[in-house]
Amino acid sequence: MEKETLKSIKFTDHPVSLEILNQLLIPHETQYMKIDSMVPGPGSSFSAFEAIKGMYTRGAPAIMLVGCFSVVVELYRVILNHESEVMGYDIDDISLFKSHLLSQIDTLVSSRPTAVNLSNACNEIREVIKSFKGSNLKDLYNEILGFARSLYESDLRSNMQIGSHGKRYIYDELLKENFSGDFAVMTICNTGSLATSGYGTALGIIRALYHGENEQLHLPFKMSHVYSLETRPYNQGSRLTAYELKHDGIPFTLISDSMASFLIESLAGSSKDRKAGLDDCPVKFIIVGADRIAKNGDFANKIGTFQLALIASLYPSVKFIVAAPTTTIDRNICCGADIKVELRKMEEFAEVKGAEVRMNGTVVKDPEDGHVILKTVRVAPSGIDIWNPSFDVTPHRLVDAIVTEDCVYTKSSEGVFSL
Numbered sequence: 001m002e003k004e005t006l007k008s009i010k011f012t013d014h015p016v017s018l019e020i021l022n023q024l025l026i027p028h029e030t031q032y033m034k035i036d037s038m039v040p041g042p043g044s045s046f047s048a049f050e051a052i053k054g055m056y057t058r059g060a061p062a063i064m065l066v067g068c069f070s071v072v073v074e075l076y077r078v079i080l081n082h083e084s085e086v087m088g089y090d091i092d093d094i095s096l097f098k099s100h101l102l103s104q105i106d107t108l109v110s111s112r113p114t115a116v117n118l119s120n121a122c123n124e125i126r127e128v129i130k131s132f133k134g135s136n137l138k139d140l141y142n143e144i145l146g147f148a149r150s151l152y153e154s155d156l157r158s159n160m161q162i163g164s165h166g167k168r169y170i171y172d173e174l175l176k177e178n179f180s181g182d183f184a185v186m187t188i189c190n191t192g193s194l195a196t197s198g199y200g201t202a203l204g205i206i207r208a209l210y211h212g213e214n215e216q217l218h219l220p221f222k223m224s225h226v227y228s229l230e231t232r233p234y235n236q237g238s239r240l241t242a243y244e245l246k247h248d249g250i251p252f253t254l255i256s257d258s259m260a261s262f263l264i265e266s267l268a269g270s271s272k273d274r275k276a277g278l279d280d281c282p283v284k285f286i287i288v289g290a291d292r293i294a295k296n297g298d299f300a301n302k303i304g305t306f307q308l309a310l311i312a313s314l315y316p317s318v319k320f321i322v323a324a325p326t327t328t329i330d331r332n333i334c335c336g337a338d339i340k341v342e343l344r345k346m347e348e349f350a351e352v353k354g355a356e357v358r359m360n361g362t363v364v365k366d367p368e369d370g371h372v373i374l375k376t377v378r379v380a381p382s383g384i385d386i387w388n389p390s391f392d393v394t395p396h397r398l399v400d401a402i403v404t405e406d407c408v409y410t411k412s413s414e415g416v417f418s419l
């Protein structure tokens, strides 16, 4: 039985309310935060821009959805409060309001520049705003509300389809090579419910594989283990993916990013010694998400993804799979060289944030309010130079398959993807 997956975004329109799961507190606490505007400004206490830039919400599809719902919240706020006067123009002057809204959307999109989903969706919202000829802001609100809602529902549907297409591809590959027995998969970052509307992309495939128990009864193989990379420097793997896998009861082992090649080699080899402490089945697939896919299949994903693709390319028995909805494809760029990679603050690398623990390993809670006490510790000398790209770009030649909700793309005999 699949457990209900975790919800990173809660939106209602009666009354309008947008809340996000504060992912900075996961795995220690479940706390939702209210988003009351699109970007910081007068009358706003917590905006989507701050939530996205500050990594309270992250993952390309989740960023897109929070951003789009925040446009709805923003419009509602203006309609409700007649804030236009405060902002220096008349509510009747729709064209001035529209240009103000468009410039707020530009700011919102700049919050995380690599993930393209938000920017793709905002381009559609921009078109709705530009072509809006009415005089009642409520009509514009309803149009954008409808758009955001359908985006959310279609992301959820896409994830389920990605899960089932990815599972089918994996079964076919294993059948082709007459593989039998247990196998493992490896993943990086967090691509699950927390990074999307629910279920997940790469983690969605892993969920589909694990929960396909009935099919596995008739198949000679079974996915029995997941290796999750901790994903330095921000630890989305150890904080978020480990939390989701534990929540779903999927057997997994957390490893550091630097252990990936030794683990694959140890499991592929015959030395019993090397496999000590590991589930004795080979890693057959590395499954990752994407933040932007160029037309030729080059793609940006969490830093550390490129090296996984290089490792897989050295092992003919390990296939490298990218899982993403079509909203992650950027048809305006030909190749990975055109992808802007976000550089994050040095502190995110030099400092580690976590829950304070007692000598016996239990997490310390504030006796007054019962909340976990988060501490930040520095793990590098101060005043040094640090390079902290949030993503890397993997060339398509290292990719075996790109799984979307529409289909599984594989390369032609010339090594070309037709996305």
Ligand code: MRU
Residues within 6 Å of the ligand: 058, 059, 060, 061, 115, 188, 189, 190, 191, 192, 195, 196, 200, 201, 202, 236, 288, 289, 290, 291, 301, 302, 390
């Ligand atoms: O910096 P993050 O946590 O937003 O990075 C997320 C990733 O790299 C994910 O793999 C990607 O967004 C796909 S999420 C379904």
